[in-house]
Amino acid sequence: MVSSIISSLDLTEYFLPSSVTAASSYFLAVVLLSTFCYINQTAKSAAIFAYNCFIKPFTRTESPDQQEQLEHFYKSQAGVYDKTRKLLLKGRENALKLGMSHLLSSHPTQKKLVWVDVGGGTGWNIEYMNSVLRTTKQNFAKIYLVDLSPSLCEVARSRLALQVSHGVVEVVCGDASSFNLELGLAENSVDFITFSYSLSMIPTYFSAIDHVIPLLNKNHGVVTVADFGVQSTSTSVGRINTLGGLVGRNNSWVPRNFWRIWFEFDNVHLDSSRRNYLEYKFGTLKSINSVNSTLGNIPYYTWVGCDKLKCANLVNKINAHVTESPYLLPAEIVQHHIPVSKGHEAVVDNLSRGLPFPSMYYQKQVWRVFYNELNPLFAQFNNQYIYAFTWEDPREDHKILNINNKDSLLAITSAGDNLLHYACLPSPPRRIHGVDLNPAQNHLLELKLACFKSGLKQDQIWSIFGEGKLADFHDVLLQKLAPYLSSNALQFWADKGSDTFAVNGHGLYYDTGSTRWALKLANWIFIKAGITKDVEKLCNCTTIEEQKRVWETKVKPAIFSPIVGKLIVANSVFLWKALGVPANQANMINGSILDYIVDTLDPIVTRSLISTDNYFYYLCLMSRYARDNCPDYLTDAGYKKLSALENSPLETIRLHTDTLNEVLARVTAGSFTIIVIMDHMDWFDTNGWDAREEVELLYRALADGGRVMLRSASTHPWYIDVFEKNGFHCEAAAVRLPGESIDRCNMYTSTWVATKISHQRKMSKLTI
Incomplete structure (x- = not known):
């Protein structure tokens, strides 16, 4: 012994x-x-x-x-x-799940696949795929494990003896840069190539990468890597759009050099060149940057790539991303001049330097329009969304605008509930554009779109967005949703999703976003006032009379007590941080903030039942939706329409991560028939310069007769005059009177529609 x-x-x-x-x-x-x-x-x-x-x-x-x-x-x-490697080699399981989800989602036939595991060592990857993912027998005709260590190869042969004896697995003891497979592999014949913590141990890594490139299937082949790695900002310069996301990618000087030196004692090389070369030779499908928090925050990454020049239809995908493309415009629009989009500029620049296309162009879905993630304006959001749900009532939008399949519509994304409502209409718009400067708001809508496109079951979607929790969210994200997300959105949800949708722990989804502070405050007030059961009763009333009684006698007195009303609700910091009301908008309110909020909430209880016809306030009070009281995209009809395999209205959606003005300036004139800008212009300074610039761009982007719909905290916002002086006819679609509501939210005092006058009529009007 x-x-x-x-x-x-x-x-x-x-x-x-x-x-x-x-x-x-x-x-x-x-x-x-x-x-x-x-x-x-x-x-x-x-x-x-x-x-x-x-x-x-x-x-x-x-x-x-x-x-x-x-x-x-x-x-x-x-x-x-x-x-001994379970704690050290983090991300291997995730890499295999992620790679397989992309491979199976894009593979066009039921033909068995070929997998080459480079540096496969003891065969752990193959055993994991077979025992946990249960895919080796079902999906692979042949698996080659390549490793240079005879000792590890012997362990692999013993571990996989049954599969080796059946000829499914072949263990090849050879150099990753020059291995020859006994049965031979033709060019373009390998579907799946993996480097699981092996690339950092191969001195001639460039040869190893070059060696597998000719083997990879050009149309649907997938390369998956999990490995240690340290990156610096300087190695990203000039190629950020090819990397699939910068969040968590670059390491500061101390950890970067400490871990590089530490691992070199074991001939494990964490220098950035390995990952850089990988991302130069392949197109990046997905990239997740992580640290092993259990062992001193060792940096590692999970990466999925494809052939650099993948896809014969790449030109069509590029057209789908370019905002001014004819592919995005109404057919009747005649193009005389096409502005250059940011995506087009990035593609041309990359091609001129032999770089892969921007990562956005390799994604399975084309929802997300290319954006530069180094835009300094993004920093203000701190990689967080503000709104976990949308406050504006989209039912009123349709009632006022009569939206139909002849419309090309642009709206501010927010949480995306409004865009999904438009997609669920009986005759949805032919194109739906969402614009939001906050990348995380578009990450959120991408997640919702992916849930439907990936074939997720209705009960799972309900758990995520109806209840705000899903126990196995991380596995669902990697194995189901990931192929339908952009790399940036996947990184966001890989970092935050498990906590956001946790059944126990940090999450519930509707306790996230900046607006969570308003909900937390309300819940605190209900607990301190001892009216939690009365709030539940308010949300389950079956008659208006009962609802009014519970509100007037129990809930209203607690919410509008002197302390809560004056010290908290009317506080400017609370208005901005919790309710998203900036100072400029607050200044447009007639009377006190407290009176405004009373006038907002009081009429709600007399309009309709919160229990059955007001999912906005039901959510705020109960922190979840009810099956018969929820946004349209969560209903049975919504699920059936949005998850349809053919002619799904989701294919009409495009998401722009930029300022509204940037998007309006780059589209071809006359692109849209409807633009919904919510209360966005209330945020402008009253000097009028910002408003005038935006109104001019709105006029340019709209077709003749096109309409802008907006909401305001004022009964007659000051910028209506700016619209009328710049070619619009403006009408109030709804104005809130004391004791009345204009929609189920009733958050604003007016709703306006500004209609574009034709250029000839505009000039005639200006002359007169």
Whole structure:
């Protein structure tokens, strides 16, 4: 027993004692250590791992032969390799799930696939795929495991003996840069290539990457990498749009150099060039940047790529992204001049330098229009969305505008509920554009779109957005939703999704976003006032009379007590941080803020039942929706329409992450028939310059007779005059009177429609 432990640790070769006394002490220490390790197998594995990683590298001179180096490192620990790597090699499971989800979502036939696992070591990846994902027998005709270490290859042959004997798996002991497979692989014949913590251990990594490029299927092949890596800002310069997202990618000087030096003792190289070369030779489908928080925040990444020049229909995809493309415009619009989009500029620049296309162009869906994530305006949002749900009532939008399939519509994204409502209409618009300067708001809508497009079951979608929680969200994200998300959106939800939708823990979804503070305050007030049960009763009333009684006698007095009303609700900081009301908008309100809020809420209880016809306030009070009281996209009819395999209105949606003015300036004149800008212009300064610039761009972007719909905290907002002086005819569609409501939210005192006058009529009017 003792000798076997000593042999496994490989200590005697380097630390043989020179005296009898020293030998006795040494022998006793080894016996004690060996006995403990024999009793505790976990401790034995840890000891072997610690010795090989932290002591053994100092005991020999490095060999110029890579295979000898690997054997020196792995031979004595091959048998316990997987036990000791669970905590260290983070992201392997996620990488396999992510890679397979992309492969299976794009593979065009039921033909069995071919997988090459480069640096596959002990065969853990293959065993995991078979036992956990259950995909090897079902999906793969042939799997090649390639590794240069004979000791690890022997472990793999033993572990996968049954599959090896059946010819499904072939273990190839060879160099990643030059391996030849016995049965031979034709060019363009491999569907799945993986590098699982192997690229950082291959000195000639550029040759290894070049070697597999000709093998990868050009149309649907997927390359997946999980590995350590340190990156700096300087290595991203000039190619940020190809990387699939910068969030969490770059490391500061201290961790970058500490971990690079630390791992080099074991011939593991974390330098940025490996990942840089990978992202140069392939197109980036997805990129997730992470740290191993269990072991000192070691940086690692999960990456999925494809052929650099993938897709014969790439030109069509580019057209779908370019905002001014004929593909996006009404057919009757005649184009005389096409402005250059930011996406087009990025493509041309990349092609001129031999770089891959921007990551956005390799995505399965074309919802997200290219944007530059280094825009300094994004910093104000701190990678967080403000609105987890949309306050404006889209039912009134349709009632006022009579939206139909002849319309090309643009609206501010917010949480996306309004855009999905338009898509659920009996005759939805032919094109729906969402614009939001906050990237996270578009990440949120992307998630909703992906839920429907991926074929997620209705109960799962309801759990996520109806109840605001899903226990296995992370697995659903990687295995179902990821192929339908942009890389930037996937990184966002990989970081935040598990907490956001947690059943227990930090989340519920509707307790996120800046507006959560208003809901938290309301819940605190209800608890302190002892009216929690009365609030539930208010949300379950079956008659208007009962609803009014509960409101007047229980809930209203608690909300509008002197302390709450004056010190909190009417506080300017609370208005902005919790309700999203900026100072300029607050200044447009006639009377006190407290009176405004009373006039907002009081009429709601007499309009309709909160329990059945007001999902806005039901959500605020209950922190969830009800099956019969929710946005249209969560209803049975909405699910059926949005998840349709053919002619889904989701295909009409495009998401722009930019200022409204930037989008309006780059589209071809006359692109839209309807533009919905919510209360956006209330935020402008009353000097009028910003308003005039935007109104001029709105006029340019609208077709003759096109309409702008807006809401305001004022009964007659000052900027209506700006519209009328710049070619619009303006009418109030609704004005809130005391004691009355104009829609189910009743958050604004007026709704306006500004209609574009034709250019000839505009000039005639100006002349007169």
